[in-house]
Amino acid sequence: MIDVHAHWLPRDLLALPPGNPLGGMNDRDGELFLGDAPLAFPTAAMTDIDTIVADTREAGLGARVISAPPFAFPVHAPAEADDYVASFNEQLADAVSGADGTLAGLGLVRLDDLAAARRELTRLAAAEGIAGIAVPPVVDGRSYDRGVPRQVLGAAAELGLSVLVHPMQLPRAEWDHHYLVNLIGNPVETTTAVAGVLLGGVLEELPGLRICFVHGGGCAPSLLGRWEHGWRSRDDVRRGSSRPPADSFGLLYFDTVTHDPEVLTLLRAHASPDRIVCGSDYPFDMAQPAPAGFPVDHGIDAATLEANGRRFLGLPPADAQQRPGES
Template sequence: MPPSLPDFSQQSSEGKGEEWINLRQRDLSQFDKDDETVLSSHNVDMFVGDKFFRTVEPNCFDPRVRIKEMDATGVDIQVISTVPILFSYDKPIKPATLLVRCLNDHIASVCLEYPKRFVGLATVPLQDVAASVVELRHAKNDLGLKGVEIGTEINGKQLDCPEFEPFWSACEELDMPIFIHPLGYGLEKENSDRWGSYWSAWLIGMPSETALAIHAILSSGILVRHPKLRLCFAHAGGAYVPLLGRIQHGYDCRPDLVAHSSQGVSPQNYLQSHQHNIWLDSLVHDPDLLDLICKKIGPERIIMGSDYPFPLGEMPMPGEMLTNDKVVGEMFSRETRARMLAGNAIEFLGLYDMF
C-alpha cells in the first residue's frame, strides 16, 4: 500500500459522504513533514472514515524496509498485492476507480524501481465489471503487472454471479492469474455479536469466506466455461479442503441442490494434481494440514503464502515451516519444498521469462 492516499471523499461528488480509508501519520510534529524519508520510517494509522481500523508499520508501505527484512530472512522475491480493505467494493464507482488506479500505479512503480525483488498484482473495482476489465487491461498492458487480486465476494454477490462472466473472459484473454483473498472485516460489521469476540472474523470467518468462494466457483461451471483460468486461494483454501469429503458427498446424494450447474464436473475432479486451474497457498501453520492439502491437490499446486507483514502470517520469517520445520522436512523432499517455495509461483504467474 502507499504511505499516503488522497482524500477520495473529495475526488468526485459521488465520493462525498462515504467512509473512505485514510492513512494518518504518527508522531511527526517534530519532523519535516515534506521529508519522504521521515514519512516512510514511522507507523501509519488506518482509519475507515473517522473510525480507527489498524496500525501498520513501515514494512507495509516502504519497499526499502521490506527489502531489508527480505534479506534478513532469505527471501529473494516478493509478490506484492493490495491490502484487502482497500478493495473498496462498496464505494461509488468513479472515486473507487481513481483509488484502484492509484494503488495499481503505486505497485507498478515499486516493481519498476526494484525489478529483481518484487512482482506485482493488480486490483480492480469489481462492483463495476466493465470498469474492472478496463483496469485489468491497463494493469497488464501498460503497467506490466502479472496477475490480479480479488475478494471472495463483491458487495454480498458470490463469485458465480453471472455478471462477472466478462471479467473471467478478460482474465483468460490476457492470461492474468487471479489471487482470491477473503475480506473478514465485513463480518463483524454485519453482526458484531457473532463475529466480534475472540478475533472470530479473522480466525473463523476468513477461512469460511474462502471455502464459500471455492464452493461457488467449482459448483457453478465457471471453470468449464473458462478453462484457461488460473486461481489461487489464500490460506490454503480456508475451510474447503477439510470439508471436501462432505461437499463431494452432498454433490453425489443431492445433485438437485449441489450439481445442477456443475456441467458434470464434481468438486473432487477439480482438486487433482494434474489440473491447471486451482492453486492454494501454504499458509496453514500446521504441518499435518499441509500434508492433507498436498495429498488432495498435489504439492505442485501449493504456493508459499506468507501474509507478510501481518501477525496471522509467518512472521518474522516467511516460509519458515517449509524451510525449517523438521516434520515438514520429513514429509517432503527438498525438491518438492523448493517447488512450493518458488517454482509453483513461477508457473502460476507465468514468470518464465523473468526466472
C-alpha cells in the same frame, strides 16, 4: 522462492477507497493504524518499497508479490473508486519496476462493472512486473459463480492475468469479539469463494484461469469430501458443474499460510502438488512466520515452491529467466 501473498499501499492512498466504513489507515509515530485500531507493525512495512525489499531478503525469499491490503478493495462505493483504483495500479507498476526484479504486483479492479474492470485489466496486462489482480472472495453477498465477478475472472483469464483471492474480514454480529472476524471470518469467506468456483463450473468454462486462494484455502480442504458427497447426492449441488468438485480442486492454487503442519498436510492431500505456492501475508500480525522455512520444513521442497509460484504468475521457469524469485 516467491512469496505470492504480501501487501503494500502507498502513503497517499492510506485513506482507502470512497465509502470505506473503517475510517482509513493512518500513521502514528511510525506505526500503522486502521481507524483507531493499531495494526501492530511499522507503517514503512506497508508503504515503503525499500523496507519491503529488505524484509523480503531477510526472510530468505527471492521475490515477493505485493497487492493492496483487503481494506483497500473498491467494494463499498465502487462507482466512485475509479481514480483510487487507477492511482494504485499506476503506483504499483512504478514500484515493482524499480525493485530490480525482487517485487511483482497484483492490481485492483472493480467487481461491479465489467467495462470498468476490463479497462484496468487491459492496462495491467500491459504493465511490466504486474502479474494479475487481487480480489475479495465475496462481493455484495455473491461470489465467483455468477454475475460480474465471474465475468471478471473470464476477462482476467483471457488476458493471461493471475487472480489472488483474499478475504476482507466481513463483519458479523457473532464475530465481534476475540478477533473472530479474522480467525473464523477470513477462512469462511475464502471457503465460500472456493465452493463457488468449484460448484459453479468456473474451471470448466475457464480452463486456463490461474486462481489462488490464500490461507491454505480456508476450510475448503476439510469440506471437500462433504461437497463431493453433496454433488453426487443432490441435483441442486451439481446443477452448475459437469465435474465433481474434487476433480476441479486440483486445478486451484493455494498458498501455504496455514499456521499448522497438519493443516498443510491436509491441503497437500487434496490439492495438486504443482498448485501449492509460498505465501506470507506480510506484514500483518497474522502472517506466517518464516514463510520460506515453514513449507520446506514440512515436506514441500523449495524448488517445487519456486516452480509453482512462477507457474501461478505466468512466468517462465527459473532456468529460463532468473528473476523474480532468483535465490
